[in-house]
Amino acid sequence: MAFQSDNSAAPCPEVLAAIAAAAPATLAGYDGDALSASLAQAFGALFDHPCEVLPVVTGTAANALALAAMVPPYGAVVCHQEAHIEVDECGAPGFYTGGASLMLVPGAGGKLTPDAINTATAGHRGDVHQVQIRALSLTQATEAGTVYTPAELAALGDLARARGWRVHLDGARFANAVAHLGCHPADISWRAGVDILSFGTIKNGGLSAEAIVVFAPDLVEDLRFRRKRAGQMPSKGRFQAAQLLAMIGDDVWLRNARAANAAAQRLAAAAGDRLLHPVEANEVFVKLRPGEAEVLRAAGLGFYDWGAVGSGEARFVASWDTAERAIAAFEKVLAGS
Amino acid sequence: MAFQSDNSAAPCPEVLAAIAAAAPATLAGYDGDALSASLAQAFGALFDHPCEVLPVVTGTAANALALAAMVPPYGAVVCHQEAHIEVDECGAPGFYTGGASLMLVPGAGGKLTPDAINTATAGHRGDVHQVQIRALSLTQATEAGTVYTPAELAALGDLARARGWRVHLDGARFANAVAHLGCHPADISWRAGVDILSFGTIKNGGLSAEAIVVFAPDLVEDLRFRRKRAGQMPSKGRFQAAQLLAMIGDDVWLRNARAANAAAQRLAAAAGDRLLHPVEANEVFVKLRPGEAEVLRAAGLGFYDWGAVGSGEARFVASWDTAERAIAAFEKVLAGS
Amino acid sequence: MAFQSDNSAAPCPEVLAAIAAAAPATLAGYDGDALSASLAQAFGALFDHPCEVLPVVTGTAANALALAAMVPPYGAVVCHQEAHIEVDECGAPGFYTGGASLMLVPGAGGKLTPDAINTATAGHRGDVHQVQIRALSLTQATEAGTVYTPAELAALGDLARARGWRVHLDGARFANAVAHLGCHPADISWRAGVDILSFGTIKNGGLSAEAIVVFAPDLVEDLRFRRKRAGQMPSKGRFQAAQLLAMIGDDVWLRNARAANAAAQRLAAAAGDRLLHPVEANEVFVKLRPGEAEVLRAAGLGFYDWGAVGSGEARFVASWDTAERAIAAFEKVLAGS
Amino acid sequence: MAFQSDNSAAPCPEVLAAIAAAAPATLAGYDGDALSASLAQAFGALFDHPCEVLPVVTGTAANALALAAMVPPYGAVVCHQEAHIEVDECGAPGFYTGGASLMLVPGAGGKLTPDAINTATAGHRGDVHQVQIRALSLTQATEAGTVYTPAELAALGDLARARGWRVHLDGARFANAVAHLGCHPADISWRAGVDILSFGTIKNGGLSAEAIVVFAPDLVEDLRFRRKRAGQMPSKGRFQAAQLLAMIGDDVWLRNARAANAAAQRLAAAAGDRLLHPVEANEVFVKLRPGEAEVLRAAGLGFYDWGAVGSGEARFVASWDTAERAIAAFEKVLAGS
DSSP, X not given: OBOSOGGGSOOOHHHHHHHHHTOSOOSOOTTOSHHHHTHHHHHHHHHTSOOEEEEESOHHHHHHHHHHHHSOTTEEEEEETTXXXXXXXXXXXXXXXXXXXXXXXOOXXXXXXXXXXXXXXXXXXXXXXXOEEEEEEEESSOTXXXXXOHHHHHHHHHHHHHTTOEEEEEETTHHHHHXXXXXXXXXXXXXXXXXXXXXXXXXXXXSSOEEEEEOOGGGHHHHHHHHHHTTOSOTTTHHHHHHHHHHHGGGHHHHHHHHHHHHHHHHHHHHGGGBSSOOOSSEEEEEOOTTHHHHHHHTTOBOEEOSSTTSOEEEEEOOTTOOHHHHHHHHHHHHHO | OBOSOGGGSOOOHHHHHHHXXXXXXXXXXXXXXXXXXXXXXXXXXXXXXXXXXXXXXXXXXXXXXHHHHHSOTTEEEEEETTOHHHHSSTTHHHHHHTSOEEEEEOOGGXXXXXXXXXXXXXXXXXSTTSOEEEEEEEESSOTTSOOOOHHHHXXXXXXXXXXXXXXXXXXXXXXXHXXXXXOOGGGGTGGGXXXXXXXXXXXXXXXXXXXXXXXXXXXXXXXXXXXXXXXOXXXXXXXXXXXXXXXXXXXXXXXXXXXXXXXXXXXXXXXXXXXXXXXXXXXXXXXXXXXXXXXXXHTTOBOXXXXXXXXXXXXXXXXXXXXXXXXXXXXXHHHTO | OBOSOXXXXXXXXXXXXXXXHTOSXXXXXXXXXXXXXTHHHHHHHHHTSOOEEEEESOHHXXXXXXXXXXXXXXXXXXXETTOHHHHSSTTHHHHHHTSOEEEEEOOGGXXXXXHHHHHXXXXXXXXXXXXXEEEEEEESSOTTSOOOOHHHHHHHHHHHHHTTOEEEEEETTHHHHHHHHTOOGGGGTGGGTOSEEEEOXXXXXOSSOEEEEEOOXXXXXXXXXXXXXXXXXXXXTHHHHHHHHHHHGGGHHHHHHHHHHHHHHHHXXXXXXXXXXXXXXXXXXXXXXXXXXXXXXXXXXXXXXXXXTTSOEEEEEOOTTOOHHHHHHHHHHHHTO | OBOSOGGGSOXXXXXXXXXXXXXXXXXXXXXXXXXXXXXXXXXXXXXXXOOEXXXXXXXXXXXXXXXXXXXXXXXXXXXXXXXXXXXXXXXXHHHHHTSOEEEEEOOGGGOOOHHHHHHHHTTOOOSTTSOEEEEEEEESSOTTSOOOOHHHHHHHHHHHHHTTOEEEEEETTHHHHHHHHTOOGGGGTGGGTOSEEEEOOGGGTOSSOEEEEEOOGGGHHXXXXXXXXXXXXXXXTHHHHHHHHHHHGGGXXXXXXXXXXXXXHHHHHHHGGGBSSOOOXXXXXXXXXXXXXXXXXXXXXXXXXXXXXXXXXXXXXXXXXXXXXXXXXXXXXXXXX
16 A cells, blocks of 8 residues: 555566567667667657657656657756756756756745746846756656646746746646646646646656657757767666557556546545645645544555644555555545544 | 577476466565565575575676776776677677776686786776776686686686785576586585676576576665666566576586586587587587587588687587487588598 | 946055066976975965965866865856856856755855755765765855854864765955964965865955965866866966965955955944944944935945845945045944934 | 977067056957957968957967867867877867877878878778768878978878868968979968968967967868957967967068077988988988987087887977077087088
C-alpha cells in the first residue's frame, strides 16, 4: 500500500511483454533496429505532427538534454520554483547545459502565469552582464498535482514565442494531464508552442524508458550527439523503443493514467477539506489533522511528509495499479478522524 | 548470424527472468529497494573485497563517471589510442569531467605497456601550463580482443601508483577476460591496483545494466552525486540491480563469457593466418583475402569492415548465444577460399 | 562628473607609476618575476596571516575562480539575491564551477543574516537528488552600499563553519569597508572565517588587477591550475603584481577608499531622506523626487537609474577621484528641489 | 640577455604611453568608452575587411574563446600536435568549449598540411559515436618558428571550408609572420579562410592586451557573452583598447616584429648547421654542441632547453628589444666552439 511515489509501482504487463518480445538477437545495435526506427512515425501519429523521438532512461536526462538543446551555457531557463529540474535533479540542467541558470518563478498550485513570469523577469536585461533567458520550462501535470488547461499553456507558449524563448514541457505525468483534460495530446504540446516534450512513462506503468519528443526540427541533430555523449544511448536500444511503443500502443498510457487519476480522485474525496491543491492528476497533497499521519502509517500506508517539518502536510501518489484495499484503508482512516 | 557486435545478441534468460521477478511494486524507488541494497555485498563477495556498486545504463556512462571521479577538469587520463573512451563515446569523458583530456598512447594488440606510457609522458610537466595526468584507463579485454595477464595489469597499476595516478578499468568485456585467464576476478581488478571497474554485462547477455564497481572508498560519495546529476539513477532502480545480481549469481556472467570465447576460438581456428591479433576474448580481427567479405555476406553473415577502407580487415564478434550454424557458415567460407 | 561607477574613475598615480616601473625586461614570465614572488609575503603582512595571492584581471574572474575551488559541479553557493555573482557576471560561477548553482537569499540593505539563510535552506536536503550546499558567498561592502560589522560577518562565518560550508568574500569594495569600519583587514576576512577573499583594486583607483587572497591552504593548488586554464595568468605577470603591491603599499588602498567614502558621505548628507540605504561605503542609493533626475543630468552629472522603471530610484557611486565640483553640483540640485 | 621568451621583454614605449594617455576618468566602463568603440573600425582598416574585435588579457583566453564559438561541446578541433592550445594552456580549450577535443596531427617544422590532416582524419566518422570535427586551428608563425606562406594557409583554409570546418588562427606571433612574408595581413587571415584570428601583441612589445579579431559575423554575438562570462571583459576596458590601438597605429606592431625577426636572423646566422628549423620569425631552435649550453649560460644568456632531456636542443627567442650585446654574446660563444 505504497503511496510514496508512482515510481514505486509495478511496470504494467504490456511493457513487460514488450521487453520479452524484443529479446531475440537483432542485426543492429543502438538505434539501428526496427523498433527504434519506427518511433518517430508512431509518436508522429499519436501527436498528429512530425516529430523525432530520442529514448532516454530517466526523466532527469530527458529534461536536461532538452534544455541543453535550447539554451547556450550563458543562457537561463525560466521555470517554477518547485520544478523538478530545480528541486530534484541534483543540478542536472547545469551539468547538461554547461552551466546555464534556472530563473525561479513562484506560482500557486505549481503553475506559472504570464503575469508571474513578466514580473520576475522585468528587470532582466539583454546585455552581456547577465545570463540570457532562452527557454521556458513548464511541467504538466504540475508538481502540485494540478493541470494546465490548453488555453493556459497556449498563453505561456505565446509569451515565450514573443520573447524569443523556446518551450520545454516536463511531461513526467503528461499522460495524467491528457487523461484529466480529455484533450488531444497535441493540444497541450506542439499546438501550445512546445518545442520539446519530456514524455514520461516510468511513473505511469513503464519500466525504464522516457522519450524526448522533439517537435522543433532544428533542435534534433544537436540532441543526438548530446544524448550519446551523456551515456543515454543504450546499445540494446530496442528495449527502450519496445517499452515506448507498448505504452502508446492500444492507449495503454491513457488507460494507466486514467486508473491512477481515478484512484487519486477517491483519495481526494476522502481528504475533503484537507486538500492543499485541486486534484487533477494522480497526486494528492493534504494537510493532515494531528495524529492522522501516525494512524495512516500504522494502517500500513506509505507516504512522504511534505512541506515544513511539523506542518502535517503530506503527499499521496496514486498509480495505475493502486490497490483498492489501499484506497479503502485511506478512506477508513480519514473518515474516522 | 550477426557478428557485428555482442550488442546485437539477445539478453540471456536469467536476466529476463530477473526483470520479470522484480516487477511487483515496492515501497521505495531509486536505490532504496532490497535488490539495490544488496549489490555492494554481492559484488564484495564476488571480488573478495569491499566495494560499492553504482548501476548505470551504458558503458559510456560507467566509464565517464569513473573518470570524472578521478580527475579534475584540468586533469588528463592516459589511455590507449584506440580506447573506447576516445573512439566511441562522442567525447563523454570530456563532458563528465568538465573538460579533462585524454592522453593517447599507442600499443600493439590494443595493449599499453609501462614503457609506452613512460615514453608518451616523458616530456609532460607538472607545471600550471599543462593538464595534469591523474588517471590511467585500461581496457580488459582490450579493443583488439586481447587480454592483459594479471602480471601485465599489476605492472601498469604499479606505474600508476608510483606516479600518483588512479586506475580505471573499462571492463565492458571483463567477463571474457576472466573466463580466458581462469583467474579470480580480483586478480585483474583491485589486486592489480584498479580503483574503479566498469563492470559490463550488456555485451555479455545482459540487457541494460552496467555496474560501476568502486574499490577506492574515497571516490564513492562524489560518484553518487555525479550519477544522479547525469540522469543515470533510474527511479525504478530495482530493475538495474536485478539484472546485475542475475548476472553474477550462479556464475551466469562466466558461463556466458565462456560460450562467447569458445565461439571466438572456433572462428579463430578457421581464420588461421588471417588473424590480426591473438584471439583471447570474444572478438576476432582478420585480414580477409580478396573476395571473402562478399562471400561471407552472401552467406548471410553480418560483420563490420575494420581499419582502412579497402584493407580487407574485418571484425567478427561472438556472443554468448552465437549460433552453431553461424560458426559453421564462417568456417565453410574460409575453408573454401 | 561621472557617478555611474567607480569603474569609470582614473587609475591613481601610484598604480600608473608602478606599471611604468615594472616595464623593463625580466628573466622570467608568468609569475616567475620578483614582484609576483613577493605578493604572498606582502599580503600576508597586510592581513597578519599566511596567505597565497593569485592576481586576475576582473572581479568576475576572482569570484568565479574562488567558488570553483570551493564547490563541486553538483554543489551550490548560498548568496544574496542581489549579489554581483548572480546579477552581473553573465553566469560566470556556473561556467567556472562546471554547473553549480547559486541559492539566492533575500536580505534588507544587501545583507544576509543567519536567520535568513536558515530559513532559505531549511527544506534543503543532503540526499543525491539535490545540489549540495558547500559555500557561502558574502559581499563586503554590499551591493547596497552597506557594510557588515565584524560581528555580523563572524556570525555568518560561524554558521557556515557549522554546516561544513566554505566562505567566500567578494571584496570588490573591501577597501571601502575597512575604511568605514576602521578595523584591521583581518577582522573582516580570515578572523571572520573567510577562506578566500576577492580583493578588489580596480574600483578603488586600480587599473586591471584584482587579487584572489587565499587563507585556506588546501584550496591553493587547485586554484593555480584553474586560473591558468581560464586564461587569467598573464605572461607579463609582473604588471599585475606591480599594481597590487602599489595599492597595498603606503596604504594607498585605504587612502583612496577613504576619499571615496568621504565623497559618498557628502552626497548622503545632501540626499537626506531620499536615501534608500545607510551610506557606509562609496555607493549612494536614493529615491529622487520627480524631476530631479532630469535636472541632475542637465547639470552634467552621470548616474544610473536603479530599481523598477519609473521608480525614481538612482545610484551614485563616488570614487577616489570624485571631483569637488561634481559633489557641489549634486548638492546644489538637491538643495534646490 | 634573456632569450627565454618574448614574454620577458619590456612593453614598447608606445604601449606605455597609450596606457598613461587613457588614464583620465571616462563616462563609461567596460567597452562603452571611445577607444573601445573605435577598435572595429581600426582593425577593419588594417585588415581591409569588416571585423569585430574583442580584447582579452591572454593568448590562452583568445584561443579558447575563439574555439568555443566554433565548436559544440561534442566537437573536435584539428590542430598540430605541438600547438600551444594543446601543450601550454592547461586544457583551456576543454574548459571554454565545455569538453570538446583536440585532434592532434603531426607535421614537420610545426606545420600542418592538407595531406597530414586527411590522413589523420581518414577514419573519423560523422556518426553519433564520435566527436564531430568542426574547426581547424592553425598557428602563424608556428611553434617551430616557421611561417606558412599565404598559399599554404589558403590550401588549409580550402580544405576546412570543403569539410564544413571553421578556421581559427593562433596569431600570438602573427606580426612576425606578416613581417617575414612582407604580405598584407589579409593574405594570411580572412583571405586564406580564417574566421577568427587571435591577434597577439604581448609577445611583440605589448603589455596585457590580445585581440580576438572576428571576420565571421555569425560568431560575434556568442563570443560577447562567453567573454564576459569568462571574466575577460575588464571594467576599465579603455586600457585594453588603448594598447591595441597603439600597437596597430603607426605600424608599431610591424616595426617591433621586424626588429625581433632581424635579431633572430642574426642568431640563425651564428647557429649555422645547429638549426633545427628554418628561422622565419623570432624563434631559433638549435641543437647545441656538447658544452655550448653551459658556456652560453656562463656568458649570461638565458634560454630554455628544449626537446628530450640530454638532447642538447634549445630555444632562443628574440624580442623587439633584444640587445645588441646579447646577440653579440651568442655569436661569440658559437663562433668559438
